[in-house]
Amino acid sequence: MSVIDATKTLPTVRRLERVSAAEIRGLAELLIDCVAGGASVSFMHPLSAEKAAAFWTRVAEEVAAGGRALFVAEDEQGIVGTVQLVLDLPENQPHRADLAKMLVHRRARRQGLGAALMRAAEATARECGKTLLVLDAVTDGDAARLYERLGWVRVGDIPNYALMPDGRPCGTTYFYRQLS
Ligand SMILES: CC(C)(COP(=O)(O)OP(=O)(O)OC[C@H]1O[C@@H](n2cnc3c(N)ncnc32)[C@H](O)[C@@H]1OP(=O)(O)O)[C@@H](O)C(=O)NCCC(=O)NCCS
Numbered sequence: 001m002s003v004i005d006a007t008k009t010l011p012t013v014r015r016l017e018r019v020s021a022a023e024i025r026g027l028a029e030l031l032i033d034c035v036a037g038g039a040s041v042s043f044m045h046p047l048s049a050e051k052a053a054a055f056w057t058r059v060a061e062e063v064a065a066g067g068r069a070l071f072v073a074e075d076e077q078g079i080v081g082t083v084q085l086v087l088d089l090p091e092n093q094p095h096r097a098d099l100a101k102m103l104v105h106r107r108a109r110r111q112g113l114g115a116a117l118m119r120a121a122e123a124t125a126r127e128c129g130k131t132l133l134v135l136d137a138v139t140d141g142d143a144a145r146l147y148e149r150l151g152w153v154r155v156g157d158i159p160n161y162a163l164m165p166d167g168r169p170c171g172t173t174y175f176y177r178q179l180s
Helices: 021-036 049-064 113-127 142-149
Strands: 013-016 068-075 078-086 096-104 132-138 153-163 169-178
Touching (some): 013 113, 021 068, 021 078, 021 096, 049 068, 068 113, 078 113, 113 142, 132 142, 142 169
Parallel strands (some): 096 132
Antiparallel strands (some): 068 078, 078 096, 132 169, 153 169
């Protein structure tokens, strides 16, 4: 059972409307930490700084174009958590968004930041008129447990969907959340 430390202050989660070069570097460092820690989030280990920055540069372009909402949380060392809402979906799904790339640095885990990032993303999704969110996560991993705890509905598992950063196969689980 988790012991809640009420004395710890969580970093504030904020939405970035524009992503600076320094923020791209911070997001790249966060992604590299998560991959090095064994998270299956599209990349293999070791993830280079160049490849990570290229990924966040593409995200930044979509943020600037309004197709994605990007959230970050910072501590005294830099960006420590992030999550995205993919808002730009096909025209027959205007009520829906995908939740993507929920990342919390290993130095800040198990303090409630993942849950705080999710609350911020869901609040913005509601403001944007979205009533349905969808995501996928490694089957039975830390993230899947977080989503179930936060009320997301588990749809089903696909075995051998992707690779862990070290090359081992892993399954994925799809979740949805009705916001209405
Ligand atoms: C999944 C992930 C985002 C969770 O982030 P997090 O900030 O640790 O999430 P939370 O702190 O909200 O919850 C995690 C756990 O800490 C516990 N916790 C929360 N606040 C706490 C506190 N103050 N004291 C002690 N425990 C606490 C929660 O109850 C939860 O426990 P559980 O895992 O036993 O269910 C993080 O582990 C991560 O970035 N993983 C790597 C990347 C990844 O896999 N992303 C998902 C892509 S789909």
